[in-house]
Amino acid sequence: MKKKRVAILGSTGSIGKQTLDVLSAFKDDFEVIGLAAGSNIQLLVEQVKEHNPRFVSVKDAFLAQELKSILKNPSIEIFWNDVGLEFISSCSCDIVVNGLVGSLGLKPTISALSHGKRVAFANKETLVIAGNLIKDLLRKHHGEIIPLDSEHVAIHQCVNNSSKENIKRIILTASGGPFRTWSKDKIHAATKEQALKHPTWVMGQKITIDSATLMNKGLEIIEAMYLFDVNHSQVDVFIHPQSIMHSAVEFIDGNIIAQLGATDMKLPIQYSLYYPERKQLPFNLFCDLLAIQKLEFEKPDYEKFPCLRLAYDVARKGKSYPIVLNAANEIAVDLFLKEKISFGDIEKIILKAMDSHNATEPESLDEILEVDKETRQRVSELTNSAV
C-alpha cells in the first residue's frame, strides 16, 4: 500500500501530539507531510526532527524565523499565520488532522474540504458556526469528515453507513464533568484548578472547561446534527459517569447500537486514519468491561448546567445563534482561564450575548465571520463593563 500523507493542524496541542504518537506506531502506512503549530517552538522542533515533514507552519513571522534558524534545513518549507494554516491544510496530503481549538479551525477546514481531502476532525466549533457551509463543501468536492470527538466517532461507527431514515435518535453520552455531583452554588464558585480536573479524560484546556460547564456536550449536539443529518429533537444527552459508552444510536426498529472503549484519544485518531479499515491497536488500550463492572446512565441536570439548555435552545433556533453561542463561550472560557471571571459568570456572559443578539441568516464565510466578530466585540464590551 502506498503510504498515506498526513498533515496535522495544531501539532503541539493535545490532539496533535496524540496523532503523532499514533503515526509513530504506523510508519509503514503513513508519512507526515505537514505540521502546523502555534508558538510551542521547542516541541515543534522535536516533532519536525522525528517526523521530517516537508511543510511547517507557526503562528507568526517572528516564530517562523526562529524555527528556520533552529532547523537549518532548507528542504523544509516554513509558513506562518492563517496563510500557513491554509497552505498546510490544502497541501499534497491525503488526510488533514484538524486538532485546532475554536473558530480558528474554520478556514483551514474549508480549505481542506475544498480540495476534497479527508479531514479527521476534532474542531467542533467549526461545525457549530458554519455547519451548512461545511456540508455544501462536502457535497461539492467529495471530501469527507471523520470525527475525532470520542462521541462522534462512536456515532460514526454505530450509524455505519445506515440510511438516516433508520435513525430514531442519537444518544450522546457525557461524563458529567468534575462538577456532576456538586451543588449549584459550589459549581458557580469553582476555581480554574477544580474545573481543569476532568474525571475521565485528559484533554486541552478549553475543552476541559467546556466539559465542566457541559457546553462541550451542547456544542456536540449541534455538531451531531450536521455530521449525521438529524434534527435537535433527535439528539438526547445521557450522563454516563464512567465514560465507557462513548455514544449510541437508537434505530427505528428498537435496536440500539453503542460504541464502548477506553478513554484515550488515540483510539478515535487511529480509527479516523484507517477508516474504513481497522488496524490492530499497538497500544495497551483495550477496555476491560469486567474491571469496570458497571455502566450508569442518568438524566442531565439542566438547572445545574444551564449551558446545556442554552445549546439546545440554539440548536432549535438555528440562524446566527450558534455563532453567537460559540463566540461568547470562547471569550468567557478564555476570561475564566485567565482568572478574570468566576465559573458561574461563563453562563451569564453567554446568556447576555444571546439575549442582546439580533438574529440573521448568514450563508457565506464572510457573513459568518462578521457575526463572530460582532459577537466578540459585544461580549468584550459587556465583560469589560461588568467584570
Add this chain to the structure above:
Amino acid sequence: MKKKRVAILGSTGSIGKQTLDVLSAFKDDFEVIGLAAGSNIQLLVEQVKEHNPRFVSVKDAFLAQELKSILKNPSIEIFWNDVGLEFISSCSCDIVVNGLVGSLGLKPTISALSHGKRVAFANKETLVIAGNLIKDLLRKHHGEIIPLDSEHVAIHQCVNNSSKENIKRIILTASGGPFRTWSKDKIHAATKEQALKHPTWVMGQKITIDSATLMNKGLEIIEAMYLFDVNHSQVDVFIHPQSIMHSAVEFIDGNIIAQLGATDMKLPIQYSLYYPERKQLPFNLFCDLLAIQKLEFEKPDYEKFPCLRLAYDVARKGKSYPIVLNAANEIAVDLFLKEKISFGDIEKIILKAMDSHNATEPESLDEILEVDKETRQRVSELTNSAV
C-alpha cells in the same frame, strides 16, 4: 414492493407465535405461506384462520386428519411428520423461520438452505451438531442465516459485514439465569418451577432450563463460532444481569460495538425479516436506558455452572463432541422437565455421556445422526440404570 412469503417451523411455539404477532403488524410486506406445528391443533387452527397459509404441517397423520376435518378448506394442503417439515421449509417461500427446538430442526434447516432460502434461525442445536455441514450448504446454495437468538442477532448487527480479520473477540452476554446468586448446593436441589422462572426473558421450556444451567450460553458459544467464523478462544461470556446489552464485538483496534434493546423476541424477529432494511417498530418496545439506570458485568462462575465449562471444552475439542453434548443435554433436560431427575443431575448426565464417548469426525448428515442416536441410546441406558 412484492410481499415476501414466510414459512414458519414451530408456529405454535414461543418463537412461532411471536413471529406471527410481528407478521400481523406488517401484512403489507409479508404473507404467511406455510405453518408447521406439532400437536397444538387448537392454536394452529386459529393461526391458519388468521393468516391463511397454503401449506400446513403437523406432527403425525392422525393430527393431519383431525386438522383437515376442522378446517374443511380444500385449498390448504396438509402434511405431517419430517416430510411435512421438509416440504414447508423448501416450499415457494422467501424466508423460513426456524423456531424448532433441539435437533428436530436440523433436517428442515438443511432443506431450506439447499433451496437457497433465508433462514431466520432460533434453532441453535442445529448449528451445534452440524455447523460444518450447514456452512458448506451456505457456500454452495447462497442461502443465508439471520440469527434470532437475541445474542447472535446482536453480534450480527455489531459485526455488520466487517471482515472477520477485524474481530478480536465476541462478548456473549448472559443474564446468569434464575440461579445466578444461589449457592451450588441450592442450585443442585432446584425444582422445575424454580428453574422455569427466568429473570429477564419469557421463552420456551427447554431454552429456559438451558438458561438456568448456562448450557444455553454454552451452546451459543458454539453457535457463534459457526455463524461468525471465529474460534472458541475468541468468544467470552460475561454475566450481565439486566439483559439489556445482548452481546458485543471487540474489534482489533480497541473499539467495542454493542447492541442494546428490550428483552423481547419480537425485535430480533422483525430484524431478521427485514434485514438489511430497518422498519419502524410497531410495538412499544423501545429500551429506556435512563429507567434501567445501570448495566452490570461480571465473570461467570464455572464452579456453580459447570455446563458452561463443559461447552467450552467441547468447543475446543470439536469432532463429534458437540453432538454428544447436545443430545445428552436434550435428554437430561427432558428428564428434568418430567421431574425424573434433579437439577444437579443434568450436568452429571452430560459429563458421563462425554466421558464414555469415543470421538469420531462425522461429516455427512447420516454420520451426524448416527452419533446423535448412539448418544441418546447410551444416555437413556445410563439414566435408566442410575435414576
